[in-house]
Amino acid sequence: MALRPRISQGRFLCTQISNHNHRHSNHRRRWPIKQVTKSNFSEALAQIKTHINDSDFIAVSLQKTGSYSSPWHRVLPVDTPETAYFKAKYAAGRFQVLQFAVCPFSVRDSKVIAHPYNFHLFPRDELKIGMPSYSFSCQSSYLTSMAREGFDFNACIYDGISYLSRSQESALKDRIGNLVPSKCVEQSSSGLSVADAIFVGRIKARIKHWTTAIKDTGPKNEDVLIKSLRKLILGSEQHGSRPCLGIDVCSERQVQLVVEMLRDFSDDLVPLLIPAKGGGTQAVRVVLTSSKEDRESFVRELQNLEEEQNKRVRGFREVIDLISASQKPVVSHNSLNDFSFIYSNFISSLPSSMDEFRSSLHLVFPHILDVSYLMKEIGPLKKVTNLLNEIGPLKKVTNLPAAISVLKTRFFAPIDMDISHQADGHEGKIHGHKVLRISELFAKLCSILKISTGTLKDDDSHLPSVLEGYVNTFTPHATNSEDPVDEDVSVWTDNPRKVNYKDLVFLWGFRGGMSAKMLNKFLRDSHHEVFSEDFDVRLLDRSCAVVVFWKSGSSETFLEAMDSGGNSCESLREMISEGLRAADYQIYSKACRLGLWEADLADSLENAMADSDSNSEARSTDPLEICWNGDLMIYLDDL
């Protein structure tokens, strides 16, 4: 097993990942997926490069160490895209991606030609610089369910591929500098000062002396001892097989002077910058090459070295860069979560607003397709075909296998999977299969939605115009299918009612252990005028509930009553004195924006209310928000 070569050396008790651990795997087709770790990364990188070039789409899927730590941290039906983004951002900052499956694929007629790869990642600090990540969180339920599916943590941690994000790489470059002086050392704009001239003159003389001494290996049969003594005095060293001379510098100005002087002085000399520990340059190493050809080969060597170093620094990010450079549409499931992880791990830290995120992400991945969004699109289509009963279930099936099986029973869309890899002894490993299911589902959906996928080659934009409509929609309501807590095939009865978020009121501070039903009755019994109208209550977590008023304006009335201590209503006053609190949607979205991720939503809302300082700031941004999501869809039955 190429995956775990080191284990056998020391441990005798190492667990074998046995095949019968896989609960689900028996009835599944065993698609061969190339498993990639540190040891075969270079080779896989070359392969995937051609596969990305040859394919029309790229499916991605991530296996993380967790998703949300408290019930309300996951995306709830009351979330707007903005609050959903804050939740995704919070998760992306804490959890770690352990597996990244990439599958370049094309659809030809009813055939998917797929090249699945599954990369094992570990944020190892290869360069001892505290990057890519100082620490990360794990949810034990996630790890346990991964273990149940036979995930090999040892392989991942011992042999996972590390990486740096783009911003981390540039920060690193700033800190340690480039090994090779950039080709475009600026022309010195100012003239030489006296001190500069003296410095240049001194260095020039030293180099001249040194080069003549080195080249002067004429007929004199010098003693070996004298030869080496001379070298010692001249300060000559060896750089590989070539002689070199170290010149200490104390400023970047001097570096520039030395490099310029060398360029004018001789063609045989190549300067190398030796970085200082704290950043900047410590010395310039002058390497003497023997001829023009030798110089060229040396420069090429240096370039290779730099590339090698870059490869080591970027690690897995090379794959992300390849995908990004190809500009091909990327297909994912639950795109908001996955792409906030991708952005924060491989591009840069996540921006502070959804709009900013959307636009910066667009620069890296211009076309992102979400299969869960496409699934929803089937709804209206089916209405036409007069199968009303089936719409409901379909609309909210967010679990991949369930989605496929639902499609299978409802539609005739046979898709053949054609996998390029040969089974290579990894039959037991089912990791990364999700990415293939995404490709399969995508192909099925395209065929159902009558989207032609075959003509991509000639299209300049890489994307059929039909698909354009589905691009870059981040659906906040895609519940997480990896969620080990509820794996059930969730079929909702269909009863969506539109609710404006203004009609929502968050309630907390009621007696612990109350169910939504009890709370509903409790409120109704308060006999406050607003509760004589139609309203609905759902618990968001154990500490907090949301009340939906079906009559507009009721929420304001209620909040006013709460603010005034319930003076118009005795029982409401009683409840307030017992600790009942209420807040509008602004407070909720503020809690998300400020990152007040307490374990209980009640605490977060309380803190958000207490935080008066940023209130003014919040107000100024609010109108925008209101325009942007004029009405918020809430599928009440999800609550």
Add this chain to the structure above:
Amino acid sequence: MKNLWIVRALSKTLTLTSSSSSSFTRSLCSSTTPTPTFAIKNVTKSNFESTLSDLRRIVRDADFVSVDLEMTGVTSAPWRESFEFDRFDIRYLKVKDSAEKFAVVQFGVCPFRWNSSKQSFIAYPHNFYIFPRKEIPVDGRSYEFLCQTTSIDFLAKYQFDFNLCIQEGISYLSRGQEDDAMRTLHIVYDDELLELRRNSREARDAPVVRIADFLFTERMKNRISEWRDGLLLNRNGGFETQESSNDTTQHLQTIFFKMRPALLLNGFTSHQLRLIQLVTEKHYEDLVFVREKAETSSGDQLIVYTDSKNDRDLLMKEVRDGLHKEAEMKIKAAVGFRHVIDLLSSEQKLIVGHNCFLDIAHIYSKFFGPLPSTAEEYVSSVNKHFPYIIDTKILLNANDIHLPMMKKSGTSLSKAFALLCPEIASSVQGLGSGPKPRVKVEVQVDDMRSSNWNSGAKHEAGYDAFMTGCIFAQACSHLGFDFKLHSPSTNLANDEKLQKHINLLYLSWINGDIIDLRTGNRTAESLYSNNLKNRYPKTVFQNIALIWGFLPKIKAREIRECITKAFGLNSVSSVYHLDETAVFVQFSKAELVSDFLQLKQTLERNNDPISVLHPLSKLLEGGNTRAATYEFYKRMCSSPISEVLFADQAEAMGINWKTEPLESDREVETLENEMAAFPNASDRSELGKINGMINDLACGHFQDDEAIDSSYTREAQLSK
């Protein structure tokens, strides 16, 4: 894990190959050539129960028990690492943060018992793999823990088996969690009593909508009637088995449930079962629908015949009690590894650890309850659970143990082990020049599960615990303690030679701060030991200001220059980088801190040309430079948030001032003015003595760039 990876790694103590099953008890300190093998008992979920019962006996007979932990990390952010600039309360907050965030993945327990016939100690090294799996739903929250990337990588370097830990690790509940789970269970139990009556009423009203459901219901009604009638018939005319419901295949089967005839329902879907339940409750007063198992959906569903209403109630109660008991058993089982901790605590044995303040904090937060907010409260609470704790690091640095070699080579675990138990170590290292070990130690592992053997390895908690125990035994002997004269009935912890050292722990190894678990008093190490490592003058915390958010190009030297230009050459005694975004500046006088903060505030307020030309303006460049007193660092450390960079952390905590408001200082000032008779009252109370010391010291002692070479930090990490 214990911070000391590098050093411990360097001194290789034992080469470990797989143990042959021939001899389970092996003299490690005998003069004959020792065999370089080591036996250890690895414990996971599968053999936990049996090991626990053996361990109870072993611990009861033991003279002392040594422990060691492996964690998923030590510090959640670089600025939370151990610094020389840590006041004792901050040190505790850092330990608290670490214990709360990281998980323990391996727990080494090694009881030692003196065997007078063999004149040696017998050690029983146990290596428990533990994992915080959520076995029962305590509350809605998921179990979560932090991993420090370098720590995980370090564990990997020593071939830690993560798969085994995650799949087979023993889970646990703290006492608090167990109580919570029990309480919820009782509430649910009470609610169920209520719900059951109401539900059945409501269920009766629920209409059957679909045609298919209706047909199925009718059919089931017939079957149940048939069965019930048959039952009644049999009852009157003697009892004989009559397979009246044979035609419905194996779906229905007559059995006895709690001495009553019952119909076992097999192979129905949950929806069908719901319909059957509906029918039963609607149409038959004397039939009860019962679920035998609590949570598993595969649990048997039965329709039970009851004689009377009384009998019916009795049955319901029996069933509920059964379910309740089952749930209770489940909670008991979920307590898991905590049983071992409870055992150590209840047996009141002497616990031996090596630099174990963090270890004890982990044990407390994982198995007892949330860590208190102050060190004093924590310490007294720990003392209740573990009345006798001894730290070998303290012992080795104590005045009255004369170990000249030790001072030179350091008191890290593996070095101390190599030095004090050279026979064990020398077989590999040839380090035989140390003092002769005076106490023999043998290792015993039961031979029942020889297949479970693993060769001992450094940084395996069980082996580290073993080494710690060996060091303790040797150190005792150096103290003049003779185990041969020691009667097994007396508690080792009560011996007067040990009294001086017991219950003392290093709160901070770099500062030499020692805390007494009995009293909560802190002692400076110099009073206790002959260790002269206090090369650096003591820190005065009132003299320290925190500055962060300055431009990244500004380094310690520039900051010093800026401030000395404004406040005089001797105003700054040291500048210390916390991380790349923040520095501690120690002024020569406490007043300078408030002067500095005030000046900064003034400069920021008036944005006139004079302020721009002010020497401090370089520091304030970028407009994001913030400053605060040392107290602010405490606030940072007590925050549950852990951003990697100090500046980001302050932002995440919602800090929106640029200079910490000085109101509190002013209050103190007026207070001091009022009490003019006691100048510097606050100083005297706590740090007066040290203050006096510091004032005598010339400021030149300090080096600017201490932070850059970060030797302190490294030393802190090496301290264990």
